[in-house]
Amino acid sequence: MSDFxxxxxxxxxxxxxxxxxxxxxxxxxxxxxxAGTTSKxxxxxxxxxKIKVTLNGKVVIEGDFLTAIHADESVWTLEDRxxxxxxxxxxxxxxxxxxKSLLVGQYEADLWTFDQMEKKMTLQxxxxxxxxxxxxxxxxxxxxxxxxxxxxx
Numbered sequence: 001m002s003d004f005x006x007x008x009x010x011x012x013x014x015x016x017x018x019x020x021x022x023x024x025x026x027x028x029x030x031x032x033x034x035a036g037t038t039s040k041x042x043x044x045x046x047x048x049x050k051i052k053v054t055l056n057g058k059v060v061i062e063g064d065f066l067t068a069i070h071a072d073e074s075v076w077t078l079e080d081r082x083x084x085x086x087x088x089x090x091x092x093x094x095x096x097x098x099x100k101s102l103l104v105g106q107y108e109a110d111l112w113t114f115d116q117m118e119k120k121m122t123l124q125x126x127x128x129x130x131x132x133x134x135x136x137x138x139x140x141x142x143x144x145x146x147x148x149x150x151x152x153x
Contacts, residue, residue, distance in 0.1 A: 011116040013102070013109040017060055018083070020102045022117060024124050025093045027069070027102065029053075029086040031060060039078050044086060046074045051103070053086070063103030067092060095125035118145055 010028075012019040018031045033042070033055055045052040048068045053061040068091040076086040090097060098118050101108035109117060119140045127135045 011113060011120050013107065013113050013117075015102075015107050020107060022090075022099055022121070024090075024095055024097075024121050024128070026090055027065075027088045027099060029061070029084075029088070029102070031084040031086070033078075033082060033084055035082045037078065037081050042076075042078060042084060044076045044084070046071045046076075046086070046088065048091070051086075051088075053084070061103075063106050066099045066101065066104060067097060095121040 010021040012021045018029070020027060020029045022028070031053065037055070041056050043052075043054045046069075048065075048071045050064045051061060052059065065088075070089040070091060073089045074087060076084060078084055095118075098114070098121050100114055123135045123138055123140055126138075127133070
């Protein structure tokens with residue numbers, strides 16, 4: 001997570017296995033696993049357009065991404081032997097590339113959550129464009145859909 005995300009928090013989309021969230025740069029998955037799980041029990045196959053995660057041979061997450069990711073830069077970790085975190089760098093890192101769901105037809109954010117994701121990513125875009133300002137506690141109204149308005153350079 002970036003410094004902006006540390007200060008402003010995340011907008012999670014809850015699922016039956018945990019949650020996922022996104023920033024301009026990446027999509028993150030936090031998958032709950034039974035306490036005491038070892039890395040040998042987990043198999044995580046990440047490709048530019050698809051993912052498959054299994055626990056003890058049972059598929060937990062499988063499907064196609066909405067847009068491509070950088071599979072070779074992706075990473076997964078087992079944290080405290082009870083949660084798997086998967087970080088997937090987006091191929092197109094822009095505020096306009098806000099995913100409505102983690103996978104095609106699966107784990108879709110409800111309208112309120114998606115609206116909050118778009119707002120946060122637009123504020124993150126403003127932060128990137130204006131590094132001397134702090135947008136972490138800002139609120140947003142108006143035109144933020146699709147990454148917000150195009151501003152003159």
